[in-house]
Amino acid sequence: MLSLANGTWAKADRLLLIGAVSSISFFVFNVLWQVDFAKTMPDGTIVLVSDFLSFWMAARQVLMGMPEVPYDINAFIGVQELYNDPGVFFAFFYPPMYLMMITPLGFFSSTTAYIVFQAFNAVALSVVMKKIARHWLAVFLVFGSPAAYMSMMNGQNGLLTAFLFGAGLLCLQSRRLVLAGVFIGLLTIKPQLGVLIPFALLAGGYWITFLSAVVTTFLFAGASWIVFGSDTWLAFLQQIPAAQLAMTDGFLPVYHLASVFGFIVGIGGSVGVASVLQFMFGLFLVVITVWTWRKQINFEAKAIVLLSASTLISPFIFVYDLTLLSLAIAFLAGGRANQKLPPWTTTLCATALLITGFSFGIAQTFLIQLGPLAGLLVLIVGLRLAVFSEGTSQVTANRTATQFQGL
Template identity: 30%
Template sequence: MTAQRFRTLFWHKGIRDGAWLTWDRIGFACLCSGIGLSLGLIWLLLVPNSFGAPSGTVLMDYLSFWLAGRQALAGAPELVYIPADFSALQKELSGSDTVFGFFYPPTFQMLLSSFAMLPYRAAFAVFILSTTALLCVSCRLITGKWLLAACLIIVPACANNAFHGQNAALTAALYGFFLVGVERQRMILAGIALGILTIKPQLGILAPVALVASLNWRTFLSASVTTLTLAAASVLFLGVGVWQVFWQQAPVASAMMELGGVEWGKMISVYSSLRQLGIGHEIAMGLQAAVGLGVLVCVWKVWRRTEDMAVRSAVLIGGTLLVTPFALSYDLTLLIVPCAFVIRDGLRNGFFPFEKILLAFVISLSASTPAFAIFLGVPMAPLLPLAMLWLGLRRMHLSADGREQTSEPGHMSGTASA
């Protein structure tokens, strides 16, 4: 084979069409990932390891979730929003100086109280298994295939979320239910899912823009009623005082971000990447705002012009992770949802050029951005949601132009997308 022939095949089959991304290779990678995830969680929760505190507590993010739920059950929910007191509580329990903040609204604390009735390690496992199962159901509703859904919930980002004991699988599942509801004209159910998503409000910034752009008032109203109902339930369960303390604590989260209390390399926002590169707070926030404005325009344009959910989901979720200054590496789990929509449409109708390789890039690097940022000094995290946003805009453009998709539709027995 001549060098020119090799370069041509490499470009067309390897990069442009992603022909090497066959189902047998993807299936093998998913099998290895699933085994690794299972063994990793067993090691984390059942085997003595470097994440264990002197008291035997596993020092992961879920510690703050469990304690928040325990304080709700104990009748002192306000304590988790007083940083000094909450830090002291964690140190007393774990016997370690490692502490985790809790910047979520009381609605999430109310939800966590149900898990806090269990011992810590059992609660950790049940929380991760149940929220990941919800994401699996969400992906099944999108793709129509349990096998594809199972593959999607063991991608690196989801594994990263599981090891931290974080809630990104839950928020991704809610986003999936919201988008499936809109696609299937179940607007009230879509609004309920979106209303529950307010447990992590920075991830819902662009959703109202999308709903107004598409004139979807039923979902907007349903989401509003659900949000108010959840807030009212939290007041009844936790008391009105916890909301007062929550709002008083809000500037602490902003200060933590500005001063690097959460390591910038572990974050994925445009703001954190600029800070890591040595750019000051004011300029970084100004550039973050400019990016956010551009993303808002993209979301408005897409949700106004097309009902193609592969396009809508890619732009909305990719844009959501770009518009917020406060997001961490495990939040890249949200990208599973637009990946599911794009893979579904690609398997049915064929993939556009470069889509398979772009999906492989996003999925394979979805848990690696902290390593690039911390050890190599390369804050590449915003490139992943940006790639998803670009994929959605490009899909809308190519569909509008009526261009033929040059890749043949994939099948479960043949090729598939990563």
């Protein structure tokens, strides 16, 4: 217990061993999972039956000249019947920008498309992780992270959205303000993850990045409108209520939602109560984010608070979206001010990662969703770093003022 409290368990050789074992294990389990849920068609082709099926089928519909089909639930069910068991359906609730982004996947077979998609995302995120943490061991936060594994196992886009978010913050940290806005604008493929970003940018005075993100968003949306036409966008907008009902009317099991909303409903709360509590907690997160980003503190603290709070702000958060917490931990590892943080922060971050691995199974069995706890633990670490770095910044400012007075 003392080792957990003082953080002495987190030695480099142990982290290397844990990361290597986790990465190899997750890779093997992922291969076995894909084989188990793959379906061999009469022509001998193999189709992966997971969330990735909706991405691949949506891309195929675009290439067939029917980009609006993924947004017509009945029509999309029809095109999936050949691959799914009765009663199984993978919806496509993403905006047309994302549909345009994944269209090239339709040129490949299901398995090849999956490998290309996940490999590109994993490599891109690994590069960003290494640059943030300033050490190659950070790649284990991708390949050895339970949340990232859940994303790859289900063929989801958790690695892609984490890459876009992380690249945006990395560019912001290095003062490449326009490029940061471009990455943030591209993150609108999953808008619920970026709810807090405008508050952070405006509070921090990053007007150029904010404007760059707005322009990128409009150009991105405009390009998809030019490519797909008005009918596809209208179909997407008409589908939004159905997407909301999927979350509240039982179409989507509550144990899939790693949010405050999912926790409240899971323990027996009504949808109305859960929605109100999620909204109230969201307001608190906005205040915390604005408070942090307004202060003259190190960037790592701001990034950790924003990333962790972004996993808590929306009711529509899944376990694989918690890959953002790996980014937060990478910022903590790469920060210069983290050396004087309490040692228990290391154990807190490790606990958060473990929770992302067990939250889905616990929720599936007991209907208790622990996913929000992972984000909350990392948020505590970020706030602690913010308070510490504020004190450090104040001391530095006082020393500078004293030096000028002595000239």
